Amino acid sequence: MPSFITKLRWLDWLILVILTGIVGYVVIRVEGTLNYEWRWELIPDYILRYREDRGEWFANLLLQGLFATIRISIYAGILALIFGTVLGIARVSENLTIRLLARTYLELLRNIPPVVIIFIFFFFLSQQLIDALNLNSWSRSIARSDSAPVWEFFFGEMRRFPSLVSGVLVLAMFEAAFVGEIVRAGIQSVPKGQREAARAIGMSRYQEMRFIVMPIALRKVVPPMANQFISLIKDTSIISLISVQELTYKTVELVASTRLIFEAWITTAGFYFVLCFGLSMLFRRLEKSP
Structure with a gap:
């Protein structure tokens, strides 16, 4: 037992x-x-389905959405970590203008509803960037090339690559505000004695941050940063509003076409729970490891 x-x-x-x-x-x-008539027996086919004409299994709507959610979470998490770290360092900068700019960005994003932020970033930032880089034409050409399977492994269906970029950028810019505050708190938690010792041996401000402050701060921010990454996974559902085809968007498609309302949403909730709970247990184990 x-x-x-x-x-x-x-x-x-x-x-x-x-x-x-x-x-x-x-x-x-x-x-x-x-x-309501429960039809749970139909759900497995919308997760993984066998194509008799090709003699192979393929990921159906829900599994496609899950893979897209994982990709978006990883890429957005990396960008949010980079940009958030820069914001966190800027928040404790000795330059008043830099501090004010960083704080303005953080306070705006933390005090405006996420849905509003998503639409603002989508229309005024990510969509403009996609048009400027002509990503639509580039992704269509990649989709027709021989190397398409390799690209699809990392980014999914290449014809929808601009949509993926939009989702990643929007989510990263939003989550970076919270990451920035975590990094700022970590930096300010470093004892003053450590900084004074660095200055006493002749370290510059840059050397002090690189060799003393940031290594100590990053160790302290690992637990809240792990929690923020789990929150990011759940926040990916918001970008379904801008037609990014992640798990929530695919579930809406499934419900609209099959009317499997409860079965589809319960299955989706199960996917999110398994993914987030699994990561939570992994991060907890990593925190306890020496």
Whole structure:
């Protein structure tokens, strides 16, 4: 018997029974009041499906959306980390103008609803950049080339590459505000004695930040940074509003075409939970490791 089961007390079992009863009640109400017919047997085909004409398995709507969500999260997380670190350093700069510019950016993004930010960045930044770089023509040419499978492994369907770029840029610019505050807090948590010691041995401001402050600060910000990355994964659902075809967007498509309302959204919620909970457990293990 697993160890966590033996640790459960009577109150834990009572809570589990109550939760089970609530779930059962909701299911009964859905079937009775809404006259809803559950069709769970159809969901697996929209995750992974076998094509008899080609004799191979292929990722269907939900799995395509999950892969897109993972790609967007990774690329947006990297950009947010880079830009957020720059913002965090700028927040503690000795130059007043740099500090004010960084704080203005952070305060604006942290105090405006995410949906509004998403649309502002999409129309005034990412879309303008895509048009300026002519990414639409470039991605279509890549999609017709022999190297298309390699590109698709990293970026998905290349004809939708501009949409991916839009989603990554918008999400990265939004999340960078929160990363910047985490980095700023980490820098300010470094004891003054460390900085004074660096200056005493003749280090410049740049050397002090590079060799003393940032290494200490980055170790302290790992836990909140991990939590922010998990939040970023959940925030990818917002960019479905600008037609980025990640998991939430694909779920909306599935519901519209099949009317599998509860089955589709419960499955999507399960995907998000497994992904975020799995990363949470991984980060927790990494924090405990020496």
